[in-house]
Structures are given as C-alpha cells and as structure tokens.
Amino acid sequence: MIYDNIVLIGFMGSGKTSVGKILARQLHKKFVDVDTVIEKEQNSSINDIFDEKGEEYFRSLEQKCIDELTQKTGQVIATGGGLPIYSSIPEKSLIVYIDADFEVILNRLTAKEHAKRPLLQDESRAKALFEQRINTYKELSTFSVDANQTIQTFIHVIVDFVLDQRIL
Numbered sequence: 001m002i003y004d005n006i007v008l009i010g011f012m013g014s015g016k017t018s019v020g021k022i023l024a025r026q027l028h029k030k031f032v033d034v035d036t037v038i039e040k041e042q043n044s045s046i047n048d049i050f051d052e053k054g055e056e057y058f059r060s061l062e063q064k065c066i067d068e069l070t071q072k073t074g075q076v077i078a079t080g081g082g083l084p085i086y087s088s089i090p091e092k093s094l095i096v097y098i099d100a101d102f103e104v105i106l107n108r109l110t111a112k113e114h115a116k117r118p119l120l121q122d123e124s125r126a127k128a129l130f131e132q133r134i135n136t137y138k139e140l141s142t143f144s145v146d147a148n149q150t151i152q153t154f155i156h157v158i159v160d161f162v163l164d165q166r167i168l
C-alpha cells in the first residue's frame with residue numbers, strides 16, 4: 001500500500017496536535033489540524049460552533065474538511081477526537097492512534113485547553129465517551145502508539161514505523 005497522508009486519531013487531549021507538529025517537522029511534511037481549519041473557515045471557535053449550530057452540524061464540517069484535505073497528499077493531519085467516530089477517513093491514509101489513558105489525558109490538559117472542549121466538561125460523560133470510542137480508534141488504526149509518557153519518549157516509535165512505509 002502506498003499511503004497518501006498520515007492521519008492522527010485519538011481521544012481529546014491525547015496530544016494529536018503536538019505530536020503532529022513534531023512528526024511533520026521530522027518527516028518534512030506539511031502539518032494540518034482539522035479543528036483549526038474548521039475554526040478558520042467558519043471564523044468561529046469549536047465551542048461557539050457547538051453552541052450556535054449544534055454538534056451534528058460540526059460533524060458535517062469535519063467530514064467535508066477531511067475529504068477536502070485528503071485531496072492533497074504528503075501531509076500529517078491531526079483530527080478531532082470524534083472525527084473517526086462520525087466521519088469516514090479516506091482510504092490510503094496511514095492512521096496512527098495516539099493511545100493515552102483517560103486519567104493521563106485529564107492530568108495533562110491545562111485549564112485553558114480543557115475549557116476549549118465542550119464534550120469534556122462533564123467528567124463522567126467524557127469518561128463514558130472515552131470507553132465507547134477506544135475500540136473504534138484501535139480498529140481503524142494502521143498503527144497505535146502508547147502515548148502515556150511524554151511525547152519525546154514515544155515520537156521516535158512513530159517516526160520509525162512511518163519511515164518503513166511508503167507515503168507520498
């Protein structure tokens with residue numbers, strides 16, 4: 001298989017954006033973040049999109065965004081935590097699951113990062129969402145990495161895997 005792009009998936013706050021930026025730099029690829037693209041295109045924050053237009057509308061934006069982004073190749077694409085649950089990720093994507101435990105995620109997020117995420121506000125609901133989603137993340141992934149340590153400790157595991165693959 002020759003992959004078009006590297007797509008990072010995982011629960012909110014697992015580190016997809018930070019990992020994506022480092023990975024793209026190391027692999028000399030362009031980094032794009034689906035949430036950031038949506039916020040720019042809508043000229044609105046994720047919180048405001050959820051409040052004003054609703055989650056279903058946001059999910060339709062995610063599908064449109066990943067479809068458009070993957071018209072191009074050779075990118076590292078960070079997705080929002082719900083994207084692989086509600087949207088289909090185009091074939092020929094090398095999908096890396098950033099696999100961090102729920103408690104690790106909660107401890108890692110700053111108050112500001114926590115506040116940006118509408119679906120994290122109720123902790124018991126967020127935990128249930130986490131439990132519901134992890135199997136899908138695992139099933140969809142080409143490769144998963146244990147992300148419970150700092151990024152510096154696991155980034156080379158992803159780089160080594162990716163360098164063995166054929167990516168445009």
Ligand code: S3P
Nearest residue numbers: 011012013046080081082117118
């Ligand atoms: C969501 C994750 C968020 C963002 C939105 C919904 C989710 O992205 O897309 O708040 O459903 O898990 P991050 O995974 O970058 O936090």
